[in-house]
Amino acid sequence: MEPLVELRNVSFRYGTAPVLDDVSLHLHRGQFAALVGPSGAGKTSLLKLVLGTLQPNQGDVAIDGKSLRNQPAPHVGYVPQLETVDWNFPVTVEQVVLMGRVRRDGWLPWHSKAAKREAHAVLERLEIDHLAGRHIRNLSGGQQQRVFLARALIAQPELLVLDEPTSGVDMRTAENVLHLLADLNRQGITILMTTHDLNSAAAHVPWVVCINRRVIAEGAPEDVFTDAVLSETYQGEMMVIRHDGMIIVHQKPHHHTHRDILPDPVPGHPAPRTAARSQESAEAPVTTEVPHAVAG
Amino acid sequence: MQWLVEPFQYEFFRTGIAVAMLAGALCGLLGVYIVLRGMSYIGHGLSHAIFGGAVVSFVMQWNFYLGAGLWGFLTAVLINQTARRTRIGADAAIGVITTASFAVGVALISRYRRFTQSFDAALFGNILGVTWDEVAVVAGITVLVAAVILVAYKQLLFTTFDAEVAQVYGVRTQWIDTLFALALAAAIIASMQVLGVTLIAAALVIPAITARLLTDSFDRMMLYAVTIGVLCGALGMYVSFYVDIASGATIVLLQSTFFVFALIVSGLRHQAGRRLAHVHVD
Numbered sequence: 001m002e003p004l005v006e007l008r009n010v011s012f013r014y015g016t017a018p019v020l021d022d023v024s025l026h027l028h029r030g031q032f033a034a035l036v037g038p039s040g041a042g043k044t045s046l047l048k049l050v051l052g053t054l055q056p057n058q059g060d061v062a063i064d065g066k067s068l069r070n071q072p073a074p075h076v077g078y079v080p081q082l083e084t085v086d087w088n089f090p091v092t093v094e095q096v097v098l099m100g101r102v103r104r105d106g107w108l109p110w111h112s113k114a115a116k117r118e119a120h121a122v123l124e125r126l127e128i129d130h131l132a133g134r135h136i137r138n139l140s141g142g143q144q145q146r147v148f149l150a151r152a153l154i155a156q157p158e159l160l161v162l163d164e165p166t167s168g169v170d171m172r173t174a175e176n177v178l179h180l181l182a183d184l185n186r187q188g189i190t191i192l193m194t195t196h197d198l199n200s201a202a203a204h205v206p207w208v209v210c211i212n213r214r215v216i217a218e219g220a221p222e223d224v225f226t227d228a229v230l231s232e233t234y235q236g237e238m239m240v241i242r243h244d245g246m247i248i249v250h251q252k253p254h255h256h257t258h259r260d261i262l263p264d265p266v267p268g269h270p271a272p273r274t275a276a277r278s279q280e281s282a283e284a285p286v287t288t289e290v291p292h293a294v295a296g
Numbered sequence: 297m298q299w300l301v302e303p304f305q306y307e308f309f310r311t312g313i314a315v316a317m318l319a320g321a322l323c324g325l326l327g328v329y330i331v332l333r334g335m336s337y338i339g340h341g342l343s344h345a346i347f348g349g350a351v352v353s354f355v356m357q358w359n360f361y362l363g364a365g366l367w368g369f370l371t372a373v374l375i376n377q378t379a380r381r382t383r384i385g386a387d388a389a390i391g392v393i394t395t396a397s398f399a400v401g402v403a404l405i406s407r408y409r410r411f412t413q414s415f416d417a418a419l420f421g422n423i424l425g426v427t428w429d430e431v432a433v434v435a436g437i438t439v440l441v442a443a444v445i446l447v448a449y450k451q452l453l454f455t456t457f458d459a460e461v462a463q464v465y466g467v468r469t470q471w472i473d474t475l476f477a478l479a480l481a482a483a484i485i486a487s488m489q490v491l492g493v494t495l496i497a498a499a500l501v502i503p504a505i506t507a508r509l510l511t512d513s514f515d516r517m518m519l520y521a522v523t524i525g526v527l528c529g530a531l532g533m534y535v536s537f538y539v540d541i542a543s544g545a546t547i548v549l550l551q552s553t554f555f556v557f558a559l560i561v562s563g564l565r566h567q568a569g570r571r572l573a574h575v576h577v578d
Binding site for chain 1: 332451454456457460461463464465467511514517
């Protein structure tokens with residue numbers, strides 16, 4: 001079966017700085033995949049290559065078998081990072097959602113009743129129909145994420161691309177967003193997202209791709225999330241704890257105390273705090289080292 | 297009511313008020329996009345650049361509207377492309393390109409000193425010297441720009457909100473930017489006679505930013521900006537007639553007054569909102 005998204009030996013650089021080097025990747029219809037890697041690893045650039053807003057210096061990107069050379073990707077819904085949105089822009093939730101069907105709209109400056117009905121149906125599907133008339137600034141983080149998801153869904157995408165959908169929201173909202181994405185995936189939408197949240201990816205995403213300028217590994221989280229793969233991806237010592245079917249990823253603790261890093265906790269006033277510290281606490285320095293049993 | 301009708305017995309007032317209201321509507325309409333794109337300085341820069349084009353047109357004996365219009369359009373496209381394709385930000389691109397263009401005009405004037413007087417109108421505006429033919433040109437440009445904005449309304453809104461994402465959703469953002477540059481160059485040329493190069497930037501920015509202070513709705517922002525532009529154009533002509541001060545400066549001063557009023561209203565509204573929030577919390 002032909003993959004929906006295909007990157008063949010793609011290299012990309014900003015000016016002279018290399019960002020991606022000889023990346024080959026396939027994403028089949030119905031897949032739900034997350035790109036993970038440190039900041040600057042090329043995750044967002046890879047998404048933009050898939051969207052067609054960046055062009056590779058070498059190699060080729062194809063959607064549904066068609067090369068994206070100088071044209072945007074067809075049938076794609078995109079949810080950008082919330083941090084990049086201008087929240088003061090004077091638009092309502094409904095207006096933002098309707099932007100997603102611009103490809104299908106005619107030249108009239110107003111939206112048809114059918115278009116508005118469609119927008120409300122999508123908003124209802126995401127349980128935010130009651131917010132249609134509200135300014136985008138006056139929403140919670142989770143609601144904001146859903147609004148941009150609604151804009152992507154109204155475009156009737158085969159492929160949904162999301163840049164950091166769980167960043168800038170609390171843990172519970174992040175979990176809700178990932179559950180929602182899993183639901184959409186079950187309804188047949190192929191999903192490609194980036195995330196820094198390895199634990200959520202391990203719990204909710206069936207396929208992960210570890211990248212740091214090149215693909216380090218890809219597969220199911222239980223196969224890919226190992227100390228060795230993640231340490232290579234993040235260029236630092238990473239620790240994977242497997243407990244009761246759960247995968248918990250953590251950076252390996254350093255063997256030094258907080259005082260080694262911050263010798264002067266209150267700059268300019270070290271003496272009074274030292275004097276006030278009890279003998280007991282002075283003998284038991286605060287440490288980031290975890291007990292052996294947990295580190296396992 | 298005599299004071300309302302009296303100025304209309306003069307031809308210069310009739311042409312002047314017509315062109316001031318048209319330019320007010322035009323600048324108000326385009327100003328919304330300029331302000332929301334964070335390119336407030338472009339009006340200032342482009343009007344100076346077009347001044348360079350006007351001088352070149354005069355020296356080369358080209359038609360003023362065509363020569364200066366083409367010059368302004370190319371400058372706007374150059375600014376857009378420089379900002380998008382290089383590491384230079386839009387503000388720096390505007391600063392470099394438009395100042396260089398203005399310098400071309402100044403250099404030509406200093407070389408051919410006998411032209412100096414002819415460009416006073418372009419620099420400071422000469423609304424009282426406008427003919428009906430010129431009113432017709434400004435009216436034509438206003439109708440054309442309004443039509444372009446209506447037809448490309450959804451694409452323009454999306455591109456202004458987030459150009460990169462709009463491209464993903466199939467909006468040809470390069471075309472939209474070029475179309476907007478063309479409309480802006482035309483609007484500045486149309487307003488040059490009314491306000492002059494030195495005051496156009498204010499007419500583009502003040503009504504739009506005043507409207508933004510008064511509403512969170514894009515459609516209403518457009519309506520308010522156009523209304524403020526038209527109202528200040530008409531009121532400015534009356535004040536200028538009775539107080540005997542320059543029309544362009546009067547229009548801009550009135551717009552500034554509206555801005556201060558909107559700033560106070562918006563501040564009071566925010567305070568009231570905060571107080572209501574406290575009541576809810578309590």
